[in-house]
Amino acid sequence: MPISAEHDDTERHLKQLTEDLETGKLAELNQLLQALTPAEIADLLEALKPADRLVVWRLLPPEVAGEVLVELHEEVRGSLIKALEKTDAEDLIEAAGALDPDDLADIVEDLPETIRDKVVQALSHHDRRRLERVLTYPEDTAGSLMRTDTITVRPNVTLDVVLRYLRQRGELPDLTDALYVVDKDDRLIGILPLSVLLTSDPNKTVRELMLTDVEAIPAALPASDVAMLFEHHDWVSAPVVDEEGRLVGRITVDDVVDVIRDEAEHTIMSQAGLSEETDMFAPISESAKRRAVWLGVNLVTAFLAAWVIGLFEATIQKEVALAVLMPIVASMGGIAGTQTQTLVIRALALKQIGEANVWTLLTREIAIGLINGVLWAIVVGIIAAIWFQALHIGLLIAAAMIINLLCAAFAGVMIPLLLDKLGIDPALAGGVVLTTVTDVVGFLAFLGLATLWLF
Amino acid sequence: MPISAEHDDTERHLKQLTEDLETGKLAELNQLLQALTPAEIADLLEALKPADRLVVWRLLPPEVAGEVLVELHEEVRGSLIKALEKTDAEDLIEAAGALDPDDLADIVEDLPETIRDKVVQALSHHDRRRLERVLTYPEDTAGSLMRTDTITVRPNVTLDVVLRYLRQRGELPDLTDALYVVDKDDRLIGILPLSVLLTSDPNKTVRELMLTDVEAIPAALPASDVAMLFEHHDWVSAPVVDEEGRLVGRITVDDVVDVIRDEAEHTIMSQAGLSEETDMFAPISESAKRRAVWLGVNLVTAFLAAWVIGLFEATIQKEVALAVLMPIVASMGGIAGTQTQTLVIRALALKQIGEANVWTLLTREIAIGLINGVLWAIVVGIIAAIWFQALHIGLLIAAAMIINLLCAAFAGVMIPLLLDKLGIDPALAGGVVLTTVTDVVGFLAFLGLATLWLF
Numbered sequence: 001m002p003i004s005a006e007h008d009d010t011e012r013h014l015k016q017l018t019e020d021l022e023t024g025k026l027a028e029l030n031q032l033l034q035a036l037t038p039a040e041i042a043d044l045l046e047a048l049k050p051a052d053r054l055v056v057w058r059l060l061p062p063e064v065a066g067e068v069l070v071e072l073h074e075e076v077r078g079s080l081i082k083a084l085e086k087t088d089a090e091d092l093i094e095a096a097g098a099l100d101p102d103d104l105a106d107i108v109e110d111l112p113e114t115i116r117d118k119v120v121q122a123l124s125h126h127d128r129r130r131l132e133r134v135l136t137y138p139e140d141t142a143g144s145l146m147r148t149d150t151i152t153v154r155p156n157v158t159l160d161v162v163l164r165y166l167r168q169r170g171e172l173p174d175l176t177d178a179l180y181v182v183d184k185d186d187r188l189i190g191i192l193p194l195s196v197l198l199t200s201d202p203n204k205t206v207r208e209l210m211l212t213d214v215e216a217i218p219a220a221l222p223a224s225d226v227a228m229l230f231e232h233h234d235w236v237s238a239p240v241v242d243e244e245g246r247l248v249g250r251i252t253v254d255d256v257v258d259v260i261r262d263e264a265e266h267t268i269m270s271q272a273g274l275s276e277e278t279d280m281f282a283p284i285s286e287s288a289k290r291r292a293v294w295l296g297v298n299l300v301t302a303f304l305a306a307w308v309i310g311l312f313e314a315t316i317q318k319e320v321a322l323a324v325l326m327p328i329v330a331s332m333g334g335i336a337g338t339q340t341q342t343l344v345i346r347a348l349a350l351k352q353i354g355e356a357n358v359w360t361l362l363t364r365e366i367a368i369g370l371i372n373g374v375l376w377a378i379v380v381g382i383i384a385a386i387w388f389q390a391l392h393i394g395l396l397i398a399a400a401m402i403i404n405l406l407c408a409a410f411a412g413v414m415i416p417l418l419l420d421k422l423g424i425d426p427a428l429a430g431g432v433v434l435t436t437v438t439d440v441v442g443f444l445a446f447l448g449l450a451t452l453w454l455f
Numbered sequence: 456m457p458i459s460a461e462h463d464d465t466e467r468h469l470k471q472l473t474e475d476l477e478t479g480k481l482a483e484l485n486q487l488l489q490a491l492t493p494a495e496i497a498d499l500l501e502a503l504k505p506a507d508r509l510v511v512w513r514l515l516p517p518e519v520a521g522e523v524l525v526e527l528h529e530e531v532r533g534s535l536i537k538a539l540e541k542t543d544a545e546d547l548i549e550a551a552g553a554l555d556p557d558d559l560a561d562i563v564e565d566l567p568e569t570i571r572d573k574v575v576q577a578l579s580h581h582d583r584r585r586l587e588r589v590l591t592y593p594e595d596t597a598g599s600l601m602r603t604d605t606i607t608v609r610p611n612v613t614l615d616v617v618l619r620y621l622r623q624r625g626e627l628p629d630l631t632d633a634l635y636v637v638d639k640d641d642r643l644i645g646i647l648p649l650s651v652l653l654t655s656d657p658n659k660t661v662r663e664l665m666l667t668d669v670e671a672i673p674a675a676l677p678a679s680d681v682a683m684l685f686e687h688h689d690w691v692s693a694p695v696v697d698e699e700g701r702l703v704g705r706i707t708v709d710d711v712v713d714v715i716r717d718e719a720e721h722t723i724m725s726q727a728g729l730s731e732e733t734d735m736f737a738p739i740s741e742s743a744k745r746r747a748v749w750l751g752v753n754l755v756t757a758f759l760a761a762w763v764i765g766l767f768e769a770t771i772q773k774e775v776a777l778a779v780l781m782p783i784v785a786s787m788g789g790i791a792g793t794q795t796q797t798l799v800i801r802a803l804a805l806k807q808i809g810e811a812n813v814w815t816l817l818t819r820e821i822a823i824g825l826i827n828g829v830l831w832a833i834v835v836g837i838i839a840a841i842w843f844q845a846l847h848i849g850l851l852i853a854a855a856m857i858i859n860l861l862c863a864a865f866a867g868v869m870i871p872l873l874l875d876k877l878g879i880d881p882a883l884a885g886g887v888v889l890t891t892v893t894d895v896v897g898f899l900a901f902l903g904l905a906t907l908w909l910f
Contacts, residue, residue, distance in 0.1 A: 009680075010806035018811035039687040047807035049815055163653065172650035175691060177632060194649050195627040198618065231716070232494040234709035236630060236691050253708050254689035260712065261686070264719030265801065271726070272797035273790075280802055284819060288826040291794055295831055298790045302783040303838070310779045310842075316771070323778035324765045327894070328757040330782070335728075335753045339746055342727035346720065347735055351465035352502035356473035357736075360504055364739060371743040376750055383758070387765075439782070 010043045017044060021052055030059060038064055042071035045080075049281055054083055058091065065095035070103045074277035077110055085112050093118050101130040102147040102249075108135070133248065142226050143219035145259065146240045146249035149173035152182045155189060155207035159197055162206065175252040177236040181210045188216055188239055188247045216241040219248055223259050228351075230256045267345070270428040273297070301432055305330070305439040312447035315454060321388040322450050325397050328380060329446045333404035333438030336372060340365045340412025341434055345426050348416060362413045369409030373402040392453060400446035404438060411437045465498045472499060476507055485514060493519055497526035500535075504736055509538055513546065520550035525558045529732035532565055540567050548573050556585040557602040557704075563590070588703065597681050598674035600714065601695045601704035604628035607637045610644060610662035614652055617661065630707040632691040636665045643671055643694055643702045671696040674703055678714050683806075685711040722800070725883040728752070756887055760785070760894040767902035770909060776843040777905050780852050783835060784901045788859035788893030791827060795820045795867025796889055800881050803871060817868045824864030828857040847908060855901035859893060866892045 013032065020029040033041060033056070041060070045053045045068065057065060057080065069077055084092045096104060096111060096119045108116055108131070120128060130148045137143025151172065153162055162179065166172070179197070181190040190210030200209050215233070217226060217240045230238070230253060237252045265276035273294030309316075309326070316323050344361070347353045353361065377398035385394025415433050416426035468487065475484040488496060488511070496515070500508045500523065512520060512535065524532055539547045551559060551566060551574045563571055563586070575583060585603045592598025606627065608617055617634065621627070634652070636645040645665030655664050671694045672681055685693070685708060692707045720731035728749030764771075764781070771778050799816070802808045808816065832853035840849025870888050871881035 011809045014807070014809050014811050037687045039689075043687075043805055043807060046805075047802070047809075047812055049812070166653045167655070170654050172654060174689065175632075176650060177630075177691070194653065195631060198621045198649065198653070199625050199627060200622070231709075231712055232492050232498075234494075234629065236632070236708065253691065253712070254686075257686055257708070257712060257715065260715055260719070264715070264722070267719070268722055268801065269797060271723075272794045274794060274797060278798065280798055280807070280816065281819065284822050284826070287819075288823045288830075291791070291823060292827050292830060294794065295787060295790055295827055299783070299787060299831065299835065302786045305786075306779050306783055309782070313775045313779065316778050317775050320768045320772050320778075323771050323775075323781075324761050324768065326778075327764070327782060327785070328754070328761050331757045331760075332750060332754060335750055336746070339727045339729060339749065342724060342729060343733065343735055346723065347502070350498055350501075352469070352498060352735070354466045354469045354502075356469050357502055357504070361735065364736065364742075367739050368743045368746060371739070372747050372750055375743075375747060376754060380754065 010040065010047065013040070013044055014047050017048070017056070018052075021055060026059070029056070033059060033064075038067035039071045041068045046073060046076050046280065050079060050083065050283075053080055057084070058088065060095075062091070062094040063098040065091070066097075066099040067103065069095065070099065070106050073279065074110070075275070075279040075282060077107065079279060079282065081110055081112070085115065089115060093122075097122050100147075100149075101127045102134060102149065105131055105134040105144070137219055140223045141219065142217045142221040142223065142240050142251060143248070145223055145226060145255055146219070146251050147173070147255075148249045150239070150247060150250050151176060151179045152186075152247065153179050153192060153206055155181050155183070155210065156205060158203055158205050159200055159209065160202035162192070162197060163202060175237055175254060180239050180247055180250070181206055182247050186246045188214075188241050188245060190214065191239065214239070216245070216247075217251060218243070224263060226251060227256050227259045227263065231260075263349075267349070267427045270425060271431055273428065298432060301436040301439070304436060305443060308440050308443045309447065312443075312451055315447055315451045318454055319393075319450060321384075321390070321393050322396075322447060325384055325393070326443055326446050329397060329400045329404055330439045330442035332376060332380075332401060333408040333442045334435045336369060336405050337408030337412040337434045337438050338431070340369075340409050341416055341426075341430050344413055344416045345430065348420055348426065353417070358413070358417065362410070365409040365413050366406060369405045370402070373405030376405070377401040396450050396453060397446060399449055400442065403445040404442040407441045408434075408438050465495065465502065468495070468499055469502050472503070472511070473507075476510060481514070484511070488514060488519075493522035494526045496523045501528060501531050501735065505534060505538065505738075508535055512539070513543065515550075517546070517549040518553040520546070521552075521554040522558065524550065525554065525561050528734060529565070530730070530734040530737060532562065534734060534737065536565055536567070540570065544570060548577075552577050555602075555604070556582045557589060557604065560586055560589040560599070592674055595678045596674065597672045597676040597678065597695050597706060598703070600678055600681060600710055601674070601706050602628070602710075603704045605694070605702060605705050606631060606634045607641075607702065608634050608647060608661055610636050610638070610665065611660060613658055613660050614655060614664065615657035617647070617652060618657060630692055630709060635694050635702055635705070636661055637702050641701045643669075643696055643700060645669065646694065669694070671700070671702075672706060673698070679718060681706060682711050682714045682718065686715075718804075722804070722882045725880060726886055728883070753887060756891040756894070759891060760898060763895050763898045764902065767898075767906055770902055770906045773909055774848075774905060776839075776845065776848050777851075777902060780839055780848070781898055781901050784852060784855045784859055785894045785897035787831060787835075787856060788863040788897045789890045791824060791860050792863030792867040792889045792893050793886070795824075795864050796871055796881075796885050799868055799871045800885065803875055803881065808872070813868070813872065817865070820864040820868050821861060824860045825857070828860030831860070832856040851905050851908060852901060854904055855897065858900040859897040862896045863889075863893050 016032055045056060060068060092115055123131065133148055134144060178191045178193045180188055181192055183189050190212045191214050192206055192210045196209050217238050219240050219242050235253060237250050239247055240249045240251055242248050262276055269276045269278060380401055381394040381398030384397045385391050411434055416430050419426040419429055471487055500511060515523060547570055578586065588603055589599060633646045633648045635643055636647055638644050645667045646669050647661055647665045651664050674695050674697050690708060692705050694702055695704045695706055697703050717731055724731045724733060835856055836849040836853030839852045840846050866889055871885050874881040874884055
């Protein structure tokens with residue numbers, strides 16, 4: 001059967017690969033690898049121990065090996081290149097050299113200098129210029145994301161001429177869905193979708209049929225804005241222009257998909273103080289060091305909360321029930337605040353928050369905080385009063401809960417907005433700051449009110 | 456200038472839109488809306504209060520209004536349709552009726568029955584069959600994701616015939632990058648990329664040039680697996696086949712991008728117990744109710760932790776410093792465990808975890824937990840001992856920290872794996888379960904050891 005309807009499954013491949021590695025069945029291993037795309041092999045490599053990654057990578061033909069490097073998470077790529085540098089320098093040079101200049105640009109900074117020099121020297125003049133063009137743009141901009149394999153046509157030729165040119169040229173670059181129409185100064189003046197080329201009268205000229213109502217992407221546009229443009233317009237590819245409107249390249253949807261995936265990973269990993277480029281099997285000492293930093297940051301806030309509790313030692317001594325119940329107040333505040341903050345962070349990412357609606361959002365969240373504060377204050381108050389057979393304990397915790405949930409709603413809206421204004425990533429710092437607020441307010445409200453009552 | 460290099464910016468549009476709404480400048484409002492894509496308008500609508508959404512939606516021409524409905528988050532769409540049902544039933548019918556059957560399929564279940572019936576009845580026989588074909592597949596499968604606007608060709612015709620057919624047909628469906636080659640029973644036997652069609656000798660037959668090494672997507676494949684296939688293969692579109700290998704439709708990358716975005720939102724929102732379809736401006740009572748459920752779940756675990764503390768009331772009474780310091784032990788465990796769990800959840804999503812490497816991962820995480828446990832135990836121990844002028848307090852918290860960080864590493868690996876096996880979403884439930892473990896173990900270790908020491 002020519003058409004395989006089987007879908008890929010990294011977990012199954014991982015099992016087979018590990019078995020083949022253990023039993024040394026290199027022929028089977030090669031067969032498996034040949035059936036996979038570079039992206040699939042990269043996913044597999046990341047699931048392997050560093051030593052096994054080396055073994056597998058060495059089995060790959062150079063052109064695949066290079067593309068696999070491009071597809072790996074940065075940290076995994078870095079450690080693999082470091083391991084290859086000494087023993088397999090030649091293979092590394094060959095693999096990197098086999099890459100398209102646009103792909104090479106993604107990894108060239110990760111190559112050790114000696115290897116990088118050799119790879120760049122081996123490029124043709126044309127390819128070196130393509131590489132340099134992409135490298136002039138800062139990371140995470142449209143310019144760094146683009147490929148330079150555009151096909152350009154002039155406006156005054158007929159479609160028939162274009163068709164003959166394409167046939168003579170053979171093969172189109174991957175994901176080409178349009179030809180770009182430029183004037184003699186390389187300025188983009190329109191695009192000619194392949195679908196138009198295929199369905200129109202061949203005797204008409206490009207000028208008659210090209211689309212001129214085109215949004216070209218400025219090379220300096222941030223990658224996240226590029227992703228949003230693609231999502232909003234359902235593009236397959238889009239032209240990139242410099243400040244003078246000259247065509248410098250094009251961005252294709254496959255790279256945009258990677259941006260979207262990276263951004264999502266960034267948000268998720270940041271919340272735990274991790275980088276989205278994290279290697280699951282990085283050296284233990286390195287992982288431990290990086291995580292220690294995050295634990296240290298959180299320790300400071302934990303000590304701050306402890307210090308607040310310490311202010312009320314005498315109160316707790318007098319009424320130990322307070323120590324038993326105080327984590328409930330803090331934790332409910334944290335949960336409620338996180339809900340609000342998560343909504344706000346999503347809206348920020350979609351640029352859906354501005355002066356126009358922030359006030360509505362804030363009052364709405366505070367109203368929800370009040371409703372849930374009162375609701376759960378009653379529940380927790382009754383349980384606490386019965387548990388400790390003391391009405392005042394129930395009243396105290398109920399009041400503290402309402403205060404903390406109101407505060408959590410306010411903080412959940414304001415903290416991410418403030419961090420965003422300050423240029424700090426709310427996904428990374430929001431959680432720490434928010435729980436510091438809800439912990440401190442929670443302990444302060446509960447133990448403070450208790451002190452006023454008891455003394 | 457024909458080429459606009461301006462990028463879209465929801466926040467700026469939101470500001471302008473709100474001003475136009477307030478001042479009643481309908482002409483300006485219309486002008487702004489005409490310049491935006493349906494996806495952009497949907498993003499804008501979601502940032503507006505429900506009442507304003509109605510006003511803006513009514514200004515849209517039917518074909519745009521329908522597409523905007525498709526692009527909205529489910530919850531926003533639901534409330535908008537509900538608001539429109541009584542006063543604007545006719546407009547709603549017109550907007551839904553203007554949709555392509557493949558898009559209509561995405562929202563038809565959200566329409567009230569009376570409106571749905573009218574929309575479906577107004578469809579041509581052909582369109583109704585297309586709608587039905589998509590609706591037979593369960594949500595979140597390839598079948599429900601697909602469009603039915605495929606162009607098929609027979610293997611025995613020449614490219615020249617195909618080219619003439621396309622010219623006669625005019626326009627291709629959006630995001631068409633290949634024609635599908637089928638036999639007389641509609642079975643997919645190959646694909647003919649437009650790039651091949653454009654660059655090959657027109658006298659050759661389709662059979663000579665079609666690609667047969669094609670992965671067709673089974674209609675029952677889960678949407679998340681479809682997304683992974685697209686990412687691994689850099690596809691623009693891919694054919695969907697039924698169990699007999701018959702072509703039933705195609706999936707295009709724009710819809711895959713939406714799946715990827717939805718999945719990312721799902722993970723992020725789930726961690727806070729929210730749905731990715733959440734409307735930022737849903738009615739307060741509804742939002743409050745939904746969030747109350749999540750707070751209730753977390754309250755149970757908070758009471759569990761409180762109950763553990765309650766076991767040691769006598770110990771705390773004797774040594775109040777314990778109450779001051781105990782949140783530190785619990786919180787550091789929670790942070791460390793969350794880091795591990797976040798890594799594991801990402802790896803699970805990429806199917807990078809299996810029997811083959813789970814043991815390596817577990818020992819690695821425990822080693823990291825041990826290193827950081829010892830490190831921060833020393834730091835916290837010294838600070839605590841100095842703060843309370845008591846060596847035993849320092850020793851107790853240090854020991855408890857090590858125990859809790861080891862436990863956190865173990866739980867961080869095992870909890871998401873276990874939840875995944877049970878078919879429970881680890882992103883949703885993982886956090887609650889994990890912090891329950893780290894809170895309980897943290898309090899138990901610290902207060903338990905103290906009790907052994909003091910009594």
